[in-house]
Amino acid sequence: MIAIVPARGGSKGLPGKNIKNLFGKPMIAYTIEEALKSKYITEVVISTDCKEIEKVAIKYGAKSPFLRPEYLATDSAKAIDNYIYTIDRLNKEFAYDIKDFVLLQPTSPLRTVEDIDKSIELFKDKNADSVVSYTEEHHPIEWHKYITEDGKFENIFEEKLLNRQEIKKSYFPNGAVFVFDYELIMQGKYYSDNSYAYIMPRNRSVDVDTLEDFRYIEFLLQERSNY
Structure with missing residues (x-):
């Protein structure tokens, strides 16, 4: 199975994040290295518009x-259109025969080969x-609200006064x-009716979008290196 790593050059939240030095190596390296350890992945393909990231x-x-x-x-481009473009070109111009594939975002450097293989x-x-x-979402989604421009609460869900223990667990995609x-x-x-979730722990589920996310991952990697 092939793995695609999408990494465009124009990050707004944290410029240059994909190749920013993270605990001694570029952030994107963590994703590529774990993918190459997989017993199922035969090849890792980078999908980027940036020659520096490519290098x-x-x-x-x-x-x-x-x-x-x-x-x-661009900021307005849909990720799914890029996946279709990438696989279509690989199949038609480079003699691939991709019927299924793994997508690994470089902004999740804490994910392990075990997560990939499972x-x-x-x-x-x-x-x-x-x-x-x-x-797992640690705060019930029923507690979430929209906030109006003048600072008032606006319900997302029907308001029910339940204890936390009474609320069913919810989960969110970690990327x-x-x-x-x-x-x-x-x-x-x-997603389809035949889609499934692979559940990961919170300490491997940080997705880098801001400098604060990046620094938190640095802290977690430091903690990991101490054991």
């Missing part, structure tokens, strides 16, 4: 048959259309691992 990714073992076009690297095994065992990594059947992606979907 770093190749150094750590990824392949880059082509650069992503600019129109698929997600793929779940995908295969269930003959699934997709498997997406999730983590770490996606395993897709290409036919599902071609329909413009990530």
Whole structure:
């Protein structure tokens, strides 16, 4: 199975985050290295519009048959359109025969090869259309509110006064691992009635979007190195 690592150059929240030095190596290296340890992944392909990212990714073992076009690297571009573009070109121009694939975002550097392999095994065992990594939400979603421009509360859900223990657990996607059947992606979907969640712990579920996220991951990696 092939792994695709999408990493555009124009990050707004934390400029240059994909190749920013994280505890001694570029952040993207963590994703590529774990993917290459997988017993199921045969190749890691970087999908980027940035030659600097491409160079770093190749150094750590990824392949880059082509650069992503600019129109698929804007803030308004849909990620799913890039996946379709990438796989379509690999199949038609480079003699690949991709029917399913793993997507690994470089902004989840704490995910391990175990997470990758177990997600793929779940995908295969269930003959699934997709498997997406999730983590437990520690605060009930029923507590969430919209806040109006003048600072007032606006309900998202029907208001029920329940104790925390009475509320069913909920989970949210952590962005770490996606395993897709290409036919599902071609329909413009990530989920079907035959999709499953791979549950990850919170300490491996940090997705880097801001400098604060990045510093928190540095702290967790430091803690990990102490054991």
